[in-house]
Amino acid sequence: xxxxxxxxxxxxxxxxxxxACGGGSEEGGAGSATELTYWMFQDRTPQAGEVVEKIRTDFxxxxxxxxxxxxxxPKDDYNTKLGSALAGNTVPDVGILDQPLVSRFAQEGTIxxxxxxxxxxxxxxxxxxxxxxxxxxLYGFPIDHTAVALFYNKALVPTPPKTWDELKSISAGIxxxxxxxxxxxxxxxxxYGAWMWPGVxxxxxxxxxxxxxxxxxxxxxxxxxxxxxxxxxxxSSPREITDSDQAFANGLAGMMISGPWDVATxxxxxxxxxxxxxxxPYKTTPAGNIGGExxxxxxxxxxxxxxxxxxxHLTNATNNTTLAQALGGFPVNxxxxxxxxxxxxxxxxxxxxxxxxxxxxxxxxxxxxxNDEIIAPALESALSGKMTAQESLTDAANKxxxxxxxxx
Amino acid sequence: xxxxxxxxxxxxxxxxxxxxxxxxxGRRDHLIGWLLIAPALVYFIIFLLYPALAALYxxxxxxxxxxxxxxxxxxxxxxxxxxxxKYPHFWxxxxxxLQYTLVAVPLTLxxxxxxxxxxxxxxxxxxxxxxxxxxxxxxxxxxVGAIWRWLYDPQYGLVNAVLGLVGIPRQNWLNTPExxxxxxxxxxxxxxxxxxxxxxxxxxxxxESIREAAVIDGAGPVQRFFKVIVPMLRPTTFYLVVTxxxxxxxxxxxxxxxxxxxxxxxxxxxxxxxxxxxxxxIYLYAFRYNAMGAACAMSFILxxxxxxxxxxxxxxxxxxxx
Numbered sequence: 001x002x003x004x005x006x007x008x009x010x011x012x013x014x015x016x017x018x019x020a021c022g023g024g025s026e027e028g029g030a031g032s033a034t035e036l037t038y039w040m041f042q043d044r045t046p047q048a049g050e051v052v053e054k055i056r057t058d059f060x061x062x063x064x065x066x067x068x069x070x071x072x073x074p075k076d077d078y079n080t081k082l083g084s085a086l087a088g089n090t091v092p093d094v095g096i097l098d099q100p101l102v103s104r105f106a107q108e109g110t111i112x113x114x115x116x117x118x119x120x121x122x123x124x125x126x127x128x129x130x131x132x133x134x135x136x137x138l139y140g141f142p143i144d145h146t147a148v149a150l151f152y153n154k155a156l157v158p159t160p161p162k163t164w165d166e167l168k169s170i171s172a173g174i175x176x177x178x179x180x181x182x183x184x185x186x187x188x189x190x191x192y193g194a195w196m197w198p199g200v201x202x203x204x205x206x207x208x209x210x211x212x213x214x215x216x217x218x219x220x221x222x223x224x225x226x227x228x229x230x231x232x233x234x235x236s237s238p239r240e241i242t243d244s245d246q247a248f249a250n251g252l253a254g255m256m257i258s259g260p261w262d263v264a265t266x267x268x269x270x271x272x273x274x275x276x277x278x279x280x281p282y283k284t285t286p287a288g289n290i291g292g293e294x295x296x297x298x299x300x301x302x303x304x305x306x307x308x309x310x311x312x313h314l315t316n317a318t319n320n321t322t323l324a325q326a327l328g329g330f331p332v333n334x335x336x337x338x339x340x341x342x343x344x345x346x347x348x349x350x351x352x353x354x355x356x357x358x359x360x361x362x363x364x365x366x367x368x369x370x371n372d373e374i375i376a377p378a379l380e381s382a383l384s385g386k387m388t389a390q391e392s393l394t395d396a397a398n399k400x401x402x403x404x405x406x407x408x
Numbered sequence: 409x410x411x412x413x414x415x416x417x418x419x420x421x422x423x424x425x426x427x428x429x430x431x432x433x434g435r436r437d438h439l440i441g442w443l444l445i446a447p448a449l450v451y452f453i454i455f456l457l458y459p460a461l462a463a464l465y466x467x468x469x470x471x472x473x474x475x476x477x478x479x480x481x482x483x484x485x486x487x488x489x490x491x492x493x494k495y496p497h498f499w500x501x502x503x504x505x506l507q508y509t510l511v512a513v514p515l516t517l518x519x520x521x522x523x524x525x526x527x528x529x530x531x532x533x534x535x536x537x538x539x540x541x542x543x544x545x546x547x548x549x550x551x552v553g554a555i556w557r558w559l560y561d562p563q564y565g566l567v568n569a570v571l572g573l574v575g576i577p578r579q580n581w582l583n584t585p586e587x588x589x590x591x592x593x594x595x596x597x598x599x600x601x602x603x604x605x606x607x608x609x610x611x612x613x614x615x616e617s618i619r620e621a622a623v624i625d626g627a628g629p630v631q632r633f634f635k636v637i638v639p640m641l642r643p644t645t646f647y648l649v650v651t652x653x654x655x656x657x658x659x660x661x662x663x664x665x666x667x668x669x670x671x672x673x674x675x676x677x678x679x680x681x682x683x684x685x686x687x688x689x690i691y692l693y694a695f696r697y698n699a700m701g702a703a704c705a706m707s708f709i710l711x712x713x714x715x716x717x718x719x720x721x722x723x724x725x726x727x728x729x730x
Contacts, residue, residue: 018536080695083694083698086473104698108474189679190676225677240580243582245564252563302511369697373497374496377676384585384679386680399496401495403493403494
């Protein structure tokens with residue numbers, strides 16, 4: 001038994017060694033080519049591999065002697081790997097960076113400012129572009145952008161709600177008709193829920209913070225009402241139904257709030273589900289959150305000029321639509337977006353609408369921590385009934401003020 | 409991150425009778441000895457000792473991984489313990505981890521001993537059962553997490569279905585703060601294969617004569633279990649308790665997968681931080697909030713805590729078979 005295990009282990013080591021050699025010789029074959037290393041998230045759509053590969057070969061054809069090494073890393077591990085790489089001085093030349101990290105990296109000097117003349121601001125949607133700005137300066141290219149919107153099951157929701165009141169009454173109606181079905185999957189008090197919530201606050205005319213005047217605003221009535229909306233939806237949307245895996249796709253919930261990546265997944269795995277997507281219901285003003293991918297050039301990387309050229313290539317009118325779709329988002333290049341609007345499916349139109357009113361996250365270096373450690377637990381306290389919405393948000397706002405050293 | 413090394417110094421063996429040392433070979437033996445342990449030594453220095461010392465240094469700094477570390481002395485430590493604005497869930501993560509350890513370790517040992525007794529009792533097919541019961545150990549953590557997310561599903565989960573048969577109402581296991589730790593501990597107990605194998609070896613080493621003597625003295629199975637088997641297994645149990653507590657205090661992979669497996673969900677440690685294991689908390693500060701200095705300090709607090717706990721166990725727990 002032991003001998004067999006040893007044999008298997010030896011074989012595994014040998015294989016790994018061979019694989020490593022194989023990789024090595026391939027790289028060696030490239031010879032004197034200038035190599036550019038680009039880090040991106042692991043593919044999230046079926047077509048992503050092909051699309052990225054085509055964009056890469058096009059770039060290499062247009063730039064003889066250049067080789068682009070694309071390194072794909074699962075999104076969950078990306079920041080961990082990037083952090084280690086930066087600490088160990090093995091940074092990529094250019095790579096994807098989470099929107100909320102841009103401000104922190106820019107202030108540290110980890111990433112380069114976009115040189116004048118590299119990017120024409122008028123070519124890009126403003127919301128997406130702003131996620132790259134820190135103190136008025138531009139530190140990256142938007143690659144694609146995305147937002148959340150309201151998914152609805154057409155069998156349960158014939159016309160999607162436009163306002164908060166309609167949302168509440170439709171949700172109640174669904175659950176009343178069949179107690180086994182929930183009205184809507186109410187987001188949770190976790191980091192993900194806290195990322196979506198500002199879109200709801202915006203729908204009531206509220207804001208999370210006023211950065212310029214160093215004011216926390218998410219304890220104001222607009223935000224408190226936005227949290228109260230989620231609390232009010234819970235009786236018609238019990239957690240024991242919506243916590244089930246894929247509750248919406250399985251027909252156990254009439255609505256859910258999610259992003260465009262779920263459109264492809266649901267169509268693929270639940271072809272029978274008749275659903276569509278509508279913009280988020282609002283109270284006073286249409287609004288939404290924004291997410292998506294930015295790409296930056298690392299200070300410690302090499303081949304800076306080539307790196308900016310590569311980012312121009314990813315975001316030009318020719319490539320940006322297919323790339324953004326492959327990444328599960330929407331083009332940031334206006335020309336590409338307007339030209340290709342019709343090629344987006346029926347379900348995607350709502351996101352295009354939503355992105356017009358999307359608001360960038362606060363450009364505060366500690367924002368991820370505030371989002372996860374302070375706002376998320378506050379949402380959870382209110383949703384679980386431990387505190388009222390006002391109590392939990394007042395508490396969270398005070399904690400955030402203390403953390404940031406802001407007075408109001 | 410520091411992973412504690414429980415090094416056991418091998419007992420010095422006196423030179424065997426009849427073995428004579430040949431003069432002049434000692435030095436070369438010495439060299440060969442060093443050569444033989446060199447791979448392990450190099451591994452230990454590069455991957456364990458150096459990172460541990462580096463982490464100790466960084467624990468006295470404020471470091472975001474990207475720019476140069478700034479020396480802050482003991483501030484990370486004092487802030488962790490006393491500043492609940494900067495580290496709002498530090499104490500919560502300690503509480504969660506202790507609770508988990510208190511539930512998971514006994515549950516794992518009971519499951520392991522139970523399985524070992526059953527396997528020891530059957531005459532045929534014990535190899536097959538041993539394999540089946542050991543499988544959860546060699547299954548990838550990510551797969552384990554995904555499978556148990558389905559098993560605990562509030563609507564379609566097998567766990568609720570089985571409990572339903574005996575009239576226990578459906579539970580929302582992974583989303584009810586009070587149920588998260590029992591649910592996680594149950595998974596740990598399901599993965600008790602290694603402890604089971606060690607117990608099995610312990611059982612095999614109990615001399616048959618003792619069992620027979622007990623039978624002749626008129627001891628029933630229950631009495632035999634408590635008066636013979638349990639005391640005879642005491643060294644095994646001691647070893648499993650010590651290593652089990654060390655492992656439980658460092659639980660991470662499972663919690664990480666269970667509460668983030670959906671991809672879009674971000675890891676904040678389950679409902680109301682009820683599954684925020686200490687090491688997950690370290691991970692969040694190290695890699696999500698870019699506070700590597702504080703994370704290193706937390707690692708060292710854990711290391712010291714584990715050393716104290718282990719010391720106390722060695723001091724106060726019965727280790728010898730009786």
